[in-house]
Structure formats: structure tokens, C-alpha cells
Amino acid sequence: MKKSIQLTVDAVVFGYEAGTIFVLLVKRKYEPYKNAWALPGGFVLENESLEQAVERELSEETGVKINYLEQLYTFGDLGRDPRGRVVSVAYFGLVKPNAFQLRASTDAALAEWFHIDKLPKLAFDHKKIFKMALERLQAKITYEPIGFELLDKKFPFSDLEKLYTTLLGREIDRRNFKKKITSLKVLDELDEKVSKGRGRPGSLFSFNQKRYFQLKKEGIIFEI
Amino acid sequence: MKKSIQLTVDAVVFGYEAGTIFVLLVKRKYEPYKNAWALPGGFVLENESLEQAVERELSEETGVKINYLEQLYTFGDLGRDPRGRVVSVAYFGLVKPNAFQLRASTDAALAEWFHIDKLPKLAFDHKKIFKMALERLQAKITYEPIGFELLDKKFPFSDLEKLYTTLLGREIDRRNFKKKITSLKVLDELDEKVSKGRGRPGSLFSFNQKRYFQLKKEGIIFEI
DNA sequence: ATTTTATGCGTACTAATTACACAAAAATAA
DNA sequence: TTATTTTTGTGTAATTAGTACGCATAAAAT
Numbered sequence: 061m062k063k064s065i066q067l068t069v070d071a072v073v074f075g076y077e078a079g080t081i082f083v084l085l086v087k088r089k090y091e092p093y094k095n096a097w098a099l100p101g102g103f104v105l106e107n108e109s110l111e112q113a114v115e116r117e118l119s120e121e122t123g124v125k126i127n128y129l130e131q132l133y134t135f136g137d138l139g140r141d142p143r144g145r146v147v148s149v150a151y152f153g154l155v156k157p158n159a160f161q162l163r164a165s166t167d168a169a170l171a172e173w174f175h176i177d178k179l180p181k182l183a184f185d186h187k188k189i190f191k192m193a194l195e196r197l198q199a200k201i202t203y204e205p206i207g208f209e210l211l212d213k214k215f216p217f218s219d220l221e222k223l224y225t226t227l228l229g230r231e232i233d234r235r236n237f238k239k240k241i242t243s244l245k246v247l248d249e250l251d252e253k254v255s256k257g258r259g260r261p262g263s264l265f266s267f268n269q270k271r272y273f274q275l276k277k278e279g280i281i282f283e284i
Numbered sequence: 285m286k287k288s289i290q291l292t293v294d295a296v297v298f299g300y301e302a303g304t305i306f307v308l309l310v311k312r313k314y315e316p317y318k319n320a321w322a323l324p325g326g327f328v329l330e331n332e333s334l335e336q337a338v339e340r341e342l343s344e345e346t347g348v349k350i351n352y353l354e355q356l357y358t359f360g361d362l363g364r365d366p367r368g369r370v371v372s373v374a375y376f377g378l379v380k381p382n383a384f385q386l387r388a389s390t391d392a393a394l395a396e397w398f399h400i401d402k403l404p405k406l407a408f409d410h411k412k413i414f415k416m417a418l419e420r421l422q423a424k425i426t427y428e429p430i431g432f433e434l435l436d437k438k439f440p441f442s443d444l445e446k447l448y449t450t451l452l453g454r455e456i457d458r459r460n461f462k463k464k465i466t467s468l469k470v471l472d473e474l475d476e477k478v479s480k481g482r483g484r485p486g487s488l489f490s491f492n493q494k495r496y497f498q499l500k501k502e503g504i505i506f507e508i
Numbered sequence: 509a510t511t512t513t514a515t516g517c518g519t520a521c522t523a524a525t526t527a528c529a530c531a532a533a534a535a536t537a538a
Numbered sequence: 539t540t541a542t543t544t545t546t547g548t549g550t551a552a553t554t555a556g557t558a559c560g561c562a563t564a565a566a567a568t
Contacts, residue, residue, distance in 0.1 A: 065328060065330060104371075106288050106289060106369050108362075109360060109361055109362055110358065110360040110371070131357060134334065134355060134358045136328070136333060136334040136373065137333055138332075138333055147291055147328075149358045149360065149371075217546085217547095218546075233528085234546090235527095235528085235547085235548075235549085236525075236526065238547085238548090255533090255534065255535085255545095256545095257534095257535075257544085257545090258534065258535035258544050258545070259533080259534065259545025259546065260533040260544080260545050260546040260547080261533070261534065261545085261546080262545080262546055262547085263546090440515090441515080442514075458515090458516095459516085459517075459558095460556075460557065462516085462517090463556095464556090479564090479565065481513085481565095481566075481567095482512070482565065482566035482567060483512085483564080483565065483566075484513080484563065484564040484566095485564070486514075486515055487516095509568100511566100511567080511568070512565100512567070512568085513564100513565085513566080513567090514563100514564085514565085514566100515563080515564075515565100516561105516563075516564100517560105517561095517563100518559105519558105519559090519560100520557105520558090521558075522555100522556080522558090523554100523555080523556070523557085524553100524555070525553080525554070526551105526552080526553070526554085527550105527551090527552075528550090528552100529549100529550105530549105531546105531547085531548085532545100532546080532548105533545085534543105534545085535542100535543080535544080535545100536544095537540100537542070537543085538540080
């Protein structure tokens, strides 16, 4: 009885570039849902942790190196998988822009980044999983600085602002936003400036992780 | 390989009475950890959902009827169970004061409520699970009105206040707290009054779930 | 009858959030 | 070369939310 439940992991991996949020999908090579798009994932091996399983599957199927990973939710409804009783522990990951190169291999004919507003039909209950992950991302950037995990090490302030407006789906006052972030002192302003196309060049910033953990230890939390 | 991973559920069930938070534990009847205290839980059957498994185990082991249940986290570290590879989906539950009567049966020699500051040694990694659940509860009452799930249907305002000071571990200003809750209009003041011991009798209140869901739909969230 | 304990209500003070406009630096077009 | 467009950078006033605090009332205990 007990033994016939199988355990998988699935990952919802988000990337960000130039005002669009992407999610990583793989094209299934085998039945069920052969040739359908799905979240990267697969069966957990007996001698690996859940996180290891996610990282292994991501590496095998997409070659993408994850930058931030957290557990999302465990999906265990009856009938969510035609192969029988399969319970899946879903994870939620973020990658930096330079991780956008893909390498298809073992389990997937193809891996691709999709604009989150232009997703294809997804296999299994992956649509539901994706939706929960997106909600988590949107909620989480308002109280934890995980947005930085989607940006390069050095970035102009406008990139951060754009990321927030994109994720929150609404305009935010540029001056108040900067005031807020600046008051937290989690950004280091670098001496470098960057000019991208026309317009006044902006200073580059980097995220001060040390300062952030210190704040967190003191119980002070971020809030946008 | 895949088949040998086993799946369990565990539940951290909290109760509240007269200024103390309790957690429900069962005494293990069988090896491993025979006679040790543990969180109620057990193997998931092939033809039941995870939630059904939790409710079945709770009913079998303790007879407690749960009032609020949400998934907490899935624990899958290697070596967390001496029986082999066992992954456990942990849930987090709340019961109302009238659910304090217990009934021991199938899998447990005994079920008991423990003061959360006076826990015995726990089996497996249940201490870790309990800790995470308590943190979740403490965090969650500040932004969602789950505190009501721990109180009777009708309660004097002071009960709510006491619950918050207990859970948050700090004093809160009675007047400001009442102002805040009142402004949300999620409480209905009843005509009844209750007098418990000395002191001026207080009005009874009940939680207005309808109003709460309406607020939530409008995107207004609770914050203490 | 007096004291103790708990509830019920209001106002002044402080901190946080929001709204809002113009100057400077660079690229492009005239 | 000059004018125009685009983007970055900065400050202050108005409003809103949060915090601190005191006294009157109702019942039980002495």
C-alpha cells in the first residue's frame, strides 16, 4: 500500500530581463504528456535530498544554474498524474540574467524560457503550481529582497524599479521607492556609471547581503 | 529505486486555553522511538489525499477534530527516519477550546496536550517541525485572523487580546489593539455579556467571516 | 461601604507614507 | 552646432497611520 506512492520534485524557475519575467519549461520526451511543455522536475532518488533532486533535474534537463531556491508547496491530489499516485514537492527558484543560456539533454527534448504571460498548455497540474509560484514571488518581493536574485551583481537603480513595477503590475513612485530602499541601506552605490542608450547615465548599485542579514537578525523587515 | 521512498504526514496541532498555548502529542506505541512523544501522523494511503491522511491519523490517534488546517512544509532530509527514506509532509492545525477532550486509540498508547514551553523530547525531527509551525503561527496571526480559530465562537475581547500577547510574547496596548481590530470591522459585538470572576463584565464578540472574506477580496489585509 | 479588578472609551503626539515638479547628463534629430 | 528627447537625480509639504497615555464605570471581594 504505502510503497506505491511515488515522489517527484518540480521547479518553477523565474528569470528576468528587460522588463519581462520568464519561466523555464521543458518539452516532455516521454509519455504521459509526451511533447507537452512542463515544469522541469522528476522522480526523487532514494539517496538524495529534495533540494539535490531539484538541482539534479534542473541540471540534467536544462543546464540552468539556480541562484535561489525555496520550497513552495507539496501537491498530492489523487489523479494529478496518470501514472498513478505521484506526490510532487514543488520548488521555486530564481536565476540571474547571465544564466539564460540553455542546454537540453537527458529527459527533455527542449528547454525554453517563456514569457509568463504567454505560456503554452502545461502538463499535469503544472499550471496550478506555476500560478502559486508566481503569487509567492509577487508577495515575497514586498517583504524580502529576493528581487536582487533576479538582477546582475551590479545594476542601475532603474533596473530594480522596473523589476518591481513589472512584478507588482503597477506603477510605483520612483522617488519614494528610492527613498525607501535607500533608508534600508541594503544597496551599495558603486563609483561606476552605466549609460544604456540615451538618457543620463546612472550609477551602478550592488546588494549588500551582509547588511541585509544584520537587519534581519535585528528583526527589521523590509516592506514595499 | 523510486519506489522505496515512503510518504508520511505529520500534524502540529495547537490549542489555546486561559493564556497558554498547547500542542497535541502522541506517545508512540511501536518502534522506532517506542514510548517517545511525537507529533500525530503516519503513512499516507494510496487512495487518500494528504489532507485526508492528516485528518484520518488525527482521528485515529487522538480523536481531535481539527478546525483549521494548512500545509506547513515537507521534510525530506536523508536519515530523518531510521526506518529508511521517509519524506513527511507536515501540516499545521488549530482547534477550538471545546475540542480539548481526547480519545486514544489505534496507533498511540496516549495522546496529550502539552504546554508549548514544557515539551518532552520528541521523536524523529519533530522538534524542528514543531518549531517551524510555532514560528508560522506567530507570524501568521499578525497578518491573518487565524487567532479566531483558537477561540470559542463567542468570546470576550480580553480573550483575543490575551491570545495575542501570549503568542507574540509581548504586551500590546489594549486600547490601540481594540481600535485596530474594530476599524477592520471583522468582529460583531453581541448583546450578551459575560462576567468571569471579578471585574466589570465584558461584551461577547464573534468573528465575522463574511466581512473578512470581503476585505480579503478587496485586497485589504489585516496587520497587527 | 470600601477596595480591587477588569472593561470601555478619547485625545495629543510622533512616525510613516504619499503626492508632487524641476534640474542635469547624455543621445538623437534638425 | 543647436535644439529636442530621454533618462537619472533630488526635496518638501500634506496626509495618514501608529503610538502613548488617563480616567470613568461595573462587578466581585474584603
